[in-house]
């Protein structure tokens with residue numbers, strides 16, 4: 261019978277029988293077996309999985325397993341430091357969505373500027389944050405280790421840096437966000453995705469100089485704020501360049517560049 265060797269990482273081990281945790285264990289199967297079938301047999305829910313490596317190559321759930329294959333399975337994100345091995349993953353399978361604690365408001369705005377879904381409210385309580393992380397499939401970013409230690413939170417990360425731009429680079433590096441940015445697509449205030457809007461529709465609400473100089477506009481369906489590529493646009497381009505540069509430097513420092 262074909263046999264593959266399976267290793268799951270971090271909190272995914274909680275789903276395994278104790279004798280299979282934190283080791284590479286054999287998984288025998290008849291005929292053919294997909295990664296999804298293998299995970300299901302092992303009791304690991306695919307909703308918790310972010311990255312699958314089959315013989316070192318990133319694959320999807322439908323990939324077929326063969327005799328002698330080595331399967332490594334990683335959770336969406338860990339609530340502790342990512343080891344070097346785990347961090348060598350290719351582009352994430354899914355772009356993470358975040359929820360941030362009350363101390364990380366500027367980081368939330370920065371993440372939104374880069375197009376990431378970053379839920380934040382200045383009055384969120386711990387239960388609300390934990391709920392968004394547990395049921396909303398979001399990664400909880402926090403400076404509070406006790407909050408992240410709550411058992412219902414599967415996806416959390418302790419932010420170490422204190423300065424928002426450095427926090428952004430830290431999170432960008434940890435979650436490999438550099439290849440997934442989508443700037444100017446989300447409202448800084450509301451976290452809502454912007455919609456294109458014609459100049460005619462919003463003409464009356466535009467300052468005269470903007471009316472004369474710009475033709476492309478987006479609008480936030482939440483707060484109604486209009487966006488255009490004005491003087492702030494160039495500053496944002498520089499901001500994004502700086503972010504990408506910092507992440508690159510961190511990769512090089514970690515030996516991954």
Ligand SMILES: [Zn+2]
Pocket residue numbers: 447448449450451452480481482483484485
């Ligand atoms: Zn808005």
